[in-house]
Amino acid sequence: MAPFLTDWRGRFTGRALAVLRPADPDQVAQLVQACAAHRVPLVPQGGKTGLVLGSVPDASGSAVVLSLARLNRVRALDPVNRTITVDAGCILQTIQEAAAAVGCLFPLSLAAEGNCSIGGNLSTNAGGTAVLRYGNTRELCLGLEVVTAQGELWNGLRALRKDNTGYDLRDLFIGAEGTLGVITGAVLRLFPQPKASITALVAIAAPRQALDLLTLAQDRCGASLTGFELMSDFCLRLVGTHFPSLTQPFVTRHAQYVLLELSSSESEEHAVGLLEETIADAIAQDIADDAVVATSVAQSLALWQLREHIPLAQAAAGKNIKHDIALPVSCIADFIASTDARVLAAYPGCQLVCFGHVGDGNLHYNVAPPPGTAHEDFLAHQDAINRIVHDSVASYAGSISAEHGIGALKRDELKRYKTDVELNMMRAIKAALDPLGIMNPGKIL
Amino acid sequence: MAPFLTDWRGRFTGRALAVLRPADPDQVAQLVQACAAHRVPLVPQGGKTGLVLGSVPDASGSAVVLSLARLNRVRALDPVNRTITVDAGCILQTIQEAAAAVGCLFPLSLAAEGNCSIGGNLSTNAGGTAVLRYGNTRELCLGLEVVTAQGELWNGLRALRKDNTGYDLRDLFIGAEGTLGVITGAVLRLFPQPKASITALVAIAAPRQALDLLTLAQDRCGASLTGFELMSDFCLRLVGTHFPSLTQPFVTRHAQYVLLELSSSESEEHAVGLLEETIADAIAQDIADDAVVATSVAQSLALWQLREHIPLAQAAAGKNIKHDIALPVSCIADFIASTDARVLAAYPGCQLVCFGHVGDGNLHYNVAPPPGTAHEDFLAHQDAINRIVHDSVASYAGSISAEHGIGALKRDELKRYKTDVELNMMRAIKAALDPLGIMNPGKIL
Numbered sequence: 001m002a003p004f005l006t007d008w009r010g011r012f013t014g015r016a017l018a019v020l021r022p023a024d025p026d027q028v029a030q031l032v033q034a035c036a037a038h039r040v041p042l043v044p045q046g047g048k049t050g051l052v053l054g055s056v057p058d059a060s061g062s063a064v065v066l067s068l069a070r071l072n073r074v075r076a077l078d079p080v081n082r083t084i085t086v087d088a089g090c091i092l093q094t095i096q097e098a099a100a101a102v103g104c105l106f107p108l109s110l111a112a113e114g115n116c117s118i119g120g121n122l123s124t125n126a127g128g129t130a131v132l133r134y135g136n137t138r139e140l141c142l143g144l145e146v147v148t149a150q151g152e153l154w155n156g157l158r159a160l161r162k163d164n165t166g167y168d169l170r171d172l173f174i175g176a177e178g179t180l181g182v183i184t185g186a187v188l189r190l191f192p193q194p195k196a197s198i199t200a201l202v203a204i205a206a207p208r209q210a211l212d213l214l215t216l217a218q219d220r221c222g223a224s225l226t227g228f229e230l231m232s233d234f235c236l237r238l239v240g241t242h243f244p245s246l247t248q249p250f251v252t253r254h255a256q257y258v259l260l261e262l263s264s265s266e267s268e269e270h271a272v273g274l275l276e277e278t279i280a281d282a283i284a285q286d287i288a289d290d291a292v293v294a295t296s297v298a299q300s301l302a303l304w305q306l307r308e309h310i311p312l313a314q315a316a317a318g319k320n321i322k323h324d325i326a327l328p329v330s331c332i333a334d335f336i337a338s339t340d341a342r343v344l345a346a347y348p349g350c351q352l353v354c355f356g357h358v359g360d361g362n363l364h365y366n367v368a369p370p371p372g373t374a375h376e377d378f379l380a381h382q383d384a385i386n387r388i389v390h391d392s393v394a395s396y397a398g399s400i401s402a403e404h405g406i407g408a409l410k411r412d413e414l415k416r417y418k419t420d421v422e423l424n425m426m427r428a429i430k431a432a433l434d435p436l437g438i439m440n441p442g443k444i445l
Numbered sequence: 446m447a448p449f450l451t452d453w454r455g456r457f458t459g460r461a462l463a464v465l466r467p468a469d470p471d472q473v474a475q476l477v478q479a480c481a482a483h484r485v486p487l488v489p490q491g492g493k494t495g496l497v498l499g500s501v502p503d504a505s506g507s508a509v510v511l512s513l514a515r516l517n518r519v520r521a522l523d524p525v526n527r528t529i530t531v532d533a534g535c536i537l538q539t540i541q542e543a544a545a546a547v548g549c550l551f552p553l554s555l556a557a558e559g560n561c562s563i564g565g566n567l568s569t570n571a572g573g574t575a576v577l578r579y580g581n582t583r584e585l586c587l588g589l590e591v592v593t594a595q596g597e598l599w600n601g602l603r604a605l606r607k608d609n610t611g612y613d614l615r616d617l618f619i620g621a622e623g624t625l626g627v628i629t630g631a632v633l634r635l636f637p638q639p640k641a642s643i644t645a646l647v648a649i650a651a652p653r654q655a656l657d658l659l660t661l662a663q664d665r666c667g668a669s670l671t672g673f674e675l676m677s678d679f680c681l682r683l684v685g686t687h688f689p690s691l692t693q694p695f696v697t698r699h700a701q702y703v704l705l706e707l708s709s710s711e712s713e714e715h716a717v718g719l720l721e722e723t724i725a726d727a728i729a730q731d732i733a734d735d736a737v738v739a740t741s742v743a744q745s746l747a748l749w750q751l752r753e754h755i756p757l758a759q760a761a762a763g764k765n766i767k768h769d770i771a772l773p774v775s776c777i778a779d780f781i782a783s784t785d786a787r788v789l790a791a792y793p794g795c796q797l798v799c800f801g802h803v804g805d806g807n808l809h810y811n812v813a814p815p816p817g818t819a820h821e822d823f824l825a826h827q828d829a830i831n832r833i834v835h836d837s838v839a840s841y842a843g844s845i846s847a848e849h850g851i852g853a854l855k856r857d858e859l860k861r862y863k864t865d866v867e868l869n870m871m872r873a874i875k876a877a878l879d880p881l882g883i884m885n886p887g888k889i890l
Contacts, residue, residue: 080656080775081806082663103664125609133668136607139584154866159773161805162581163844164570164620165851165859166889167871171616175609192664211525218527219548219637222710223578223668265667266719274711326607330525360606361526399608406610414610421599425878426612432877433870444611 004065007056008049008112015061016043023070025145025153025184031066032182033151041438042066044178046089046120049112051324052407054177054443055120063441068119071184074098082190083142083159088119088183095188104190107134111308119183125175127403132359133226133263134191136403138174145185146173149434159187172429177405178440180433196268197226198275199261199300202282203254203290208333210258210358212287217260220278224271227261228359230332235310235355242313246305249292258358259307261300310355311364318375320353320368321385325393326402329361336363339392343367346388347381362402365389390417406444414444449510452501453494453557460506461488468515470590470598470629476511477627478596486883487511489623491534491565494557496769497852499569499622499888508886513564516629519543527635528587528604533564533628540633549635552579556753564628570620572848577804578671578708579636581848583619590630591618594879604632617874622850623885625878641713642671643720644706644745647727648699648735653778655703655803657732662705665723669716672706673804675777680755680800687758691750694737703803704752706745755800756809763820765798765813766830770838771847774806781808784837788812791833792826807847810834835862851889859889 006013017040022028035042041063045055057063071087074094078084079102086095092113099106108121110128120126122144126137134140143158146169156170173181204210210230217225233253240248262278264271275293282288294300314320327335340352349370356363367385369378390400394417406414415423423445430437430445451458462485467473480487486508490500502508516532519539523529524547531540537558544551553566555573565571567589571582579585588603591614601615618626649655655675662670678698685693707723709716720738727733739745759765772780785797794815801808812830814823835845839862851859860868868890875882875890 078773078775080660081773083773125613127607127609131607135584138613139580148866148870152866154870155864156867158842158844160771160844160847161774162572162576162771162802162807162847164572164846164848165844165855166620166863166867167625167874168570168583168613168616168620169867169870171613172874175611175613180612192667194667215525220710222637222639222708224710263667265665265669326605328523328526328528328604329606330523357607362607397603399603399605399610401609402605402607403609410610418611419600421593421597422601422611422614425593425599425614428877429612429617429874432873 004045004067005056007053009051012053012056014057014059016057016063016065017061019065019067021067021070025071025147028066028147028182028184029151029153032147032149035064035438036149036151036436039436039438040064041441043440044068044182046117047091047112047115049116050120050124050407051404052409054124054405054407058408058442066182068117068184075185077102078159079104081159083187084190085157085185085187086118087185088117090118092116092118092121099190100193103193105193106188106190108137108140118186122174122183122186123177124405127357127360127362129227129357131357132228133223138171140189141170141174141186142189143187144170144173144183147182147184149181149436149439157185157187177407177443179430179444180439192265194263194265196271197261197263197300198268198271198294199259199303200275200279200291200293201249201303202258202260202279202288203250204256204258204288206255206333207336209287210256211329211333213258213282214329214359216282216287217278220281221262221274224262224264224274226263227259229259229307229356230358231257231259231307231310231355234351235353236306238313238317238353239306239309242316243309246309247302248306250290254289259303314353314366317368319379320366320375321379321382323365323389324402324404325365325398325400326360326362327393327396327398329358331396332358332361332363335392335396339365339389342388342392343385347385386413408442411444449490449512450501452498454496457498457501459502459504461502461508461510462506464510464512466512466515470516470592473511473592473627473629474596474598477592477594480509480883481594481596481881484881484883485509486886488885489513489627491562492536492557492560494561495565495569495852496849497854499850499852500565503853503887511627513562513629520630522547523604524549526604528632529635530602530630530632531563532630533562535563537561537563537566544635545638548638550638551633551635553582553585563631567619567628567631568622569850572802572805572807574672574802576802577673578668583616585634586615586619586631587634588632589615589618589628592627592629594626594881594884602630602632622852622888624875624889625884637710639708639710641716642706642708642745643713643716643739644704644748645720645724645736645738646694646748647703647705647724647733648695649701649703649733651700651778652781654732655701656774656778658703658727659774659804661727661732662723665726666707666719669707669709669719671708672704674704674752674801675803676702676704676752676755676800679796680798681751683758683762683798684751684754687761688754691754692747693751695735699734704748759798759811762813764824765811765820766824766827768810768834769847769849770810770843770845771805771807772838772841772843774803776841777803777806777808780837780841784810784834787833787837788830792830831858853887856889
């Protein structure tokens with residue numbers, strides 16, 4: 001059972017009575033019925049790539065793990081309706097490839113796409129790099145098939161853009177992290193495959209200019225703007241230290257950088273022209289200091305690699321204290337300035353690794369120890385630093401979990417920052433749909 | 446109390462103990478507390494433009510009407526975050542205008558926009574003409590303020606693109622038609638205002654060509670495709686009969702027409718060029734037979750007027766039997782052919798008025814009597830014709846209410862077409878959040 005009990009980052013190993021590996025939704029229903037009859041808790045598990053201890057059992061050993069990995073069929077593909085119907089255990093990359101094979105795009109894209117399953121993406125309402133244009137996993141799902149906590153199979157596999165017939169059960173199961181039922185299948189939205197995507201790295205003086213650039217790029221490019229990522233110079237220096245083979249395009253250093261991606265349904269020329277005009281505007285308006293535009297797919301990938309190597313460089317430097325937070329986009333610059341000041345006042349010299357999907361208001365705001373302090377030792381300050389950062393997030397009406405969910409890891413944080421009114425509604429819904437409390441206990445609530 | 450008791454179409458007049466007109470969310474909370482203490486049912490009411498008897502009280506006279514009309518402030522506008530925060534009683538058009546004043550677009554648009562309130566739009570998850578590009582009201586809402594059935598004020602007014610902290614209460618209240626709580630405020634998404642929109646009317650041989658044209662236009666135009674409406678020749682003839690002053694652009698008649706709208710964030714030239722290329726492609730591929738492209742805003746409006754006068758022409762012709770249905774887009778042509786055949790077999794000579802938002806799979810499939818039969822007499826067949834049409838919808842896994850909701854009008858139809866598994870989950874949620882059953886009783890469930 002070992003591979004099913006330890007979380008993705010290797011931080012926690014739970015115990016289980018057994019690992020159940022059903023082959024289809026009916027078997028899932030039968031297993032849930034059996035567990036309900038015997039009051040045995042279930043921990044649904046997909047690709048197990050989650051970061052908040054949502055899909056591994058606790059240490060009690062009283063639960064069974066319900067792996068959805070064998071439910072891995074692409075059930076149907078409808079290019080005219082632009083939908084794909086899949087089993088919950090399908091790997092995200094498999095779905096992307098199936099869509100591409102018929103000239104369509106399934107836009108959900110994230111670092112774990114080769115391992116994560118769509119059931120897990122749905123259960124955590126995963127984000128990723130394409131949210132700015134296409135939305136979170138929630139917005140990409142039209143219908144669900146779910147085994148309820150009573151072991152009934154609910155066929156909500158609607159392939160419809162409009163359906164106003166009663167309560168939105170679909171969105172209740174999405175993001176519920178397996179605590180209300182087990183997602184066994186889904187109907188997902190597909191989009192036309194863009195003809196071209198082109199990327200630029202834009203040097204700016206401070207996070208505030210990133211907001212000006214975002215407004216400008218959205219006004220000029222509309223839905224063609226498909227990526228907008230902020231990275232501090234410290235992030236790129238960290239990448240340079242640990243991945244010196246990656247080309248860093250600017251000779252002089254700048255304080256901050258925006259990775260900007262445009263996609264065109266028309267042509268590469270159209271995308272390049274629009275991108276160059278937008279950047280020229282930004283420079284003329286003193287928003288941007290400098291920019292490089294990728295002139296080939298390889299160059300675009302190289303720019304994205306800089307962004308994607310930030311967490312890898314951090315991992316190479318040692319463990320650090322991570323926050324996956326969301327804010328109103330307009331508060332991003334103020335948030336960074338005031339939170340940096342608060343953290344540095346409490347921990348002078350500590351290193352702030354701040355980057356993220358700024359177009360969505362989503363920052364990965366990570367804190368590493370001062371140079372010379374051992375990373376492991378610094379983790380002792382995790383709770384105190386979480387308090388500073390999350391209190392700051394709350395003061396801007398932000399979210400303490402933008403795209404990773406709550407799981408077991410952030411359960412106590414959730415209690416601290418949600419109102420009783422909201423927690424009580426969540427508890428009432430949990431009790432209504434899972435009265436025995438057997439679905440993924442100890443997660444979220 | 447009379448103006449608060451009769452529905453928009455004048456089909457039903459209920460009774461009430463009183464009409465309550467609170468001025469702010471706290472007063473709403475106090476009133477709900479009082480009603481809960483005395484077990485008095487509440488019927489939340491906005492602009493009262495709904496079509497399914499969702500916002501008027503029943504005939505018993507045991508309920509109070511809770512009008513949100515005095516909650517009509519625009520609370521905040523954040524152009525950088527592209528959000529607007531509004532009271533539930535704000536008229537939709539007021540919100541559109543407030544957004545436009547800062548160069549932004551609030552895309553929700555529907556016939557009743559001058560009268561309907563955003564609280565009602567949210568409570569019915571309203572659709573309209575911009576769903577293809579921007580989604581339903583659900584997709585346009587980031588956060589809600591709700592008075593619960595216990596009279597507590599829930600502040601869920603998040604202005605965030607990403608927030609994965611527990612169950613999606615927001616989407617549970619959206620579309621719940623006031624049966625779970627009272628929406629008092631909302632944070633809505635804004636978009637960049639397109640630089641230009643341009644419209645064409647494309648003549649095609651049959652609904653199947655509309656699907657080919659949709660695929661072609663989406664592939665070529667991506668998110669620039671903002672409207673895609675199908676109208677039969679019968680619809681345009683009806684408009685011609687009742688509104689002879691409206692110009693009909695084609696000299697020869699064609700079987701079907703698609704109204705196609707493109708928007709560009711760049712320029713009018715860009716939109717026109719893209720539209721002309723798309724239509725040229727469609728004609729070259731024998732998808733389209735003919736087309737007219739509007740060369741001015743006035744011409745675009747004139748084309749949209751043809752579409753918008755179809756329901757008015759129907760009303761002028763007399764009462765008919767209406768269906769607001771959704772299907773997988775790929776099934777639209779088969780659905781129309783097979784349903785037409787079934788209806789005509791049962792009622793020879795009856796007239797089928799079929800048009801709608803085909804890009805969303807949403808048809809208004811209406812049935813008028815054979816020429817010479819009185820419209821009022823034909824309404825006697827309403828239940829039997831509903832059965833034929835809705836059974837056909839169900840056979841294609843469609844929805845019997847695409848954008849109007851359930852209210853009291855379609856409650857029995859809902860019971861017929863939903864599974865017990867789904868109805869029981871809905872009942873469990875209703876009981877969990879409104880255990881006294883005082884929130885808009887008799888609607889949906």
